[in-house]
Every structure is written in C-alpha cells, then in structure tokens.
Amino acid sequence: MPDTIIERLRAGGKKLTKARKALLEILVQSALPMTAAELHVRLRNAKKPMDLVTVYRNLAMLHQLGLVTAVGLHDGQIRYEVRHGRAHHHHIQCRGCGKIVDLMLCPMKKLTSLIEAQTKFAVESHTLEFFGWCPQCR
Template identity: 30%
Template sequence: MTYKNSFREYLGKHGLKATRQREVILDAFLSAGSHLSTEELYRTIREKNPGIGYATVHRTLKLLAESGLAAQRHFGDGHTRYECSSEEQHHDHLICTVCGTIIEFENPGIERLQEQVAARHGFVIEQHRLEIYGRCAGCLVKKEKKQAI
C-alpha cells in the first residue's frame, strides 16, 4: 500500500488528481513483471479494463517515472521500458541476446572505477547506464545440446 500512497502524495503535491485509471495502471505496473513497455502494460490492462486508453497508460507511466516510482530504460529494441525503482538503489543489467531475459545486478567496484574515469576527465556524473549483452546460462546449455545432435 506504500506505493499507492506515495503516488497519491506525489499527485497531491503537484496538483494532480488521483483517478481510477491511474490506480488501475499503478496496480498493473506493480504486479506485472519488470522492464515492460507501454504496449505490453497496455495489453495487460486491456484484458480486465477495456476502457483504458493507450494514451492514459503512456501518460501514467511517464508520471510514475517523474514521481520516482518507475524508472525508464532504453534497451536496444526501440521500446521505452519501465521498471519499479522505488527504494532500490541503482543497478545495471545483464541481457540475454537469445531469450531476452534481463538480470539486474549491482557492483560497487564498477561504480567506483566509473567515478575515477569521470574525475580523470573533469566530469561530474549525473547518471550512468551499463548493459552487458550475452548468452545466459540456460541458453548456453541449449546451444551445447544443439551442437551435440
């Protein structure tokens, strides 16, 4: 319930209104898996709420991102994706190029080295993005089996 309340709080502070649609979209966003696109969430919501329009899903996801509840991610497929970002700290992604699985990870060592690199160039970091693309354990096994045949 904390999520709903913090969204309501954000809405209130910004003179925005708590509507049924926003609640439905927030619920769907929270219960669906992470890293989903507007299109995917829209389709999920449509199943139970045929009245909610694409534009509203799009706007609400942007709102969630602005409020800090969601984080936008851009992977390579041309779709903006959103993940729950609430209290968690920054994390990066391992992405399987075969099955599309996305794994989150954190690595303070990498972050520290990034700071060093930035400092060396006189940069002050605002944010960063690290994506590692490769084959996940499962897909590596499948590949071996395929070759064995």
C-alpha cells in the first residue's frame, strides 16, 4: 500500500488498524470502484471480516480525507475507488449486465470556468458517467 495513503491518514488524526489496512489493500488492488457491500464480502473472503457498518464508516472517512472518490452510477449504490496514483477519470456502465469500464478522459476543464462565469457558482467537482450496452449485451 502506498505510503502517501498512510501519511495522509496520520495527518488526519486517523489510526491504521489491521482492519482498515485490509480494507485499503483490497481497495488499492481493485481495478474498478467498489460498493460497501462488495468490500464487506471481499474482506470476509480474505479472512479479515469487518462489520458492514465499519466498512461504511471507513469509506466515509476516506472520502472526507479525499483519499477515495465516490462514484454514483444509477443503481442506488455508491461505489468508491482510491485516488492515489490514478488520473481523474469517468466510467461507463452497461444497462444490461451492470459491467463497469473505466474511461481515461475528462474534457471538463474548459467547461468549468465557463459554467462558473455563467452561474457564479464555485465549481468543486463534477460527475460524468455514461450508460449503454456492452458488446455482450447488445
């Protein structure tokens, strides 16, 4: 697990418990964003069971510290992925099987200042997600 993550935990006054370390290891290795429920199962399988509530609390804390990104696709669940070492990006999800694929792009930079001028909002973040049919489902 990257040292940066540990440092930023410490800087936020957080402890690196065994449980938390196991959760972070799974999340760091995951290629795609995961839900709390998925992490709960993976931790159980890895013989490091963690209460589902604790998974939620850890994800909320990691999000607060900016160590993970929340991904809101439209199935009523929130997914999380570690931010460390990954460029800002978006996703596409299949309407049929729910498969998620990373998109390594983001054309929003110029648009943001245009929107700030138009609305007088201070833009903090944005979501950009695509939905469609994957090769197997279409």
